[in-house]
Amino acid sequence: MKIEILGVGCAKCHKLEEIVRAVVGDTGVSAEIIKVEDIKKIMGYGVMTTPALVIDGEVRIAGKMPTTDQVKSWLTVK
Amino acid sequence: MAECCGSGTKLIYACSGAADVGEIADRVTRKLRKEGDFLMTCLAGIGAGLSGYVQSAKGADENITIDGCPVACARKTLERIGVTPTSYILTDLGLVKGESPVSEKIVDLMCEKIKKAKGSKTVQERTITGGCGCGGKC
Numbered sequence: 001m002k003i004e005i006l007g008v009g010c011a012k013c014h015k016l017e018e019i020v021r022a023v024v025g026d027t028g029v030s031a032e033i034i035k036v037e038d039i040k041k042i043m044g045y046g047v048m049t050t051p052a053l054v055i056d057g058e059v060r061i062a063g064k065m066p067t068t069d070q071v072k073s074w075l076t077v078k
Numbered sequence: 079m080a081e082c083c084g085s086g087t088k089l090i091y092a093c094s095g096a097a098d099v100g101e102i103a104d105r106v107t108r109k110l111r112k113e114g115d116f117l118m119t120c121l122a123g124i125g126a127g128l129s130g131y132v133q134s135a136k137g138a139d140e141n142i143t144i145d146g147c148p149v150a151c152a153r154k155t156l157e158r159i160g161v162t163p164t165s166y167i168l169t170d171l172g173l174v175k176g177e178s179p180v181s182e183k184i185v186d187l188m189c190e191k192i193k194k195a196k197g198s199k200t201v202q203e204r205t206i207t208g209g210c211g212c213g214g215k216c
Contacts, residue, residue, distance in 0.1 A: 062137045
């Protein structure tokens with residue numbers, strides 16, 4: 001699983017990364033976590049507001065902070 | 079450009095209409111983008127179901143649609159994904175479809191009217207007349 005956290009480095013982006021890393025740690029999901037800070041790459045996803053979370057190429061949320069439970073469901077439900 | 083971790087993100091979309099009012103809607107949207115605090119983004123991306131555009135709309139504080147005529151494709155495209163935009167329809171603001179030559183003057187006029195008008199949030203707030211409003215001219 002490839003997880004990309006889109007954001008140029010503000011507090012919310014860091015918070016999202018913390019949540020994702022915590023969920024990956026708790027669930028034991030095998031995932032590559034990448035922080036995308038390049039604005040052109042971010043816009044390449046069609047994302048207009050960050051932070052945003054992309055899982056295996058699909059944008060799951062943008063402009064809002066997900067809950068831990070939401071992230072867990074995205075990482076564990078097929 | 080994307081808004082980083084910003085609050086108060088306002089996204090604005092133009093309909094992609096082929097008629098004169100559709101072209102004016104596009105130019106009005108681009109002018110409002112340049113003048114205001116809106117980010118213009120792609121309606122077609124939402125229509126195509128592209129996740130970045132869909133999630134950006136759902137995460138925005140406000141979505142604004144500029145439609146040329148009462149068919150309101152832009153507004154309906156947002157409503158299909160469960161988003162209720164602030165809707166402006168140029169024929170409601172005085173344009174007649176098929177009889178509105180595109181000009182800077184008309185674009186400026188529509189921009190001013192939109193800035194003064196209160197956008198319709200719900201279908202119930204507008205009078206539904208049906209049809210595209212061109213009287214057979216489109």
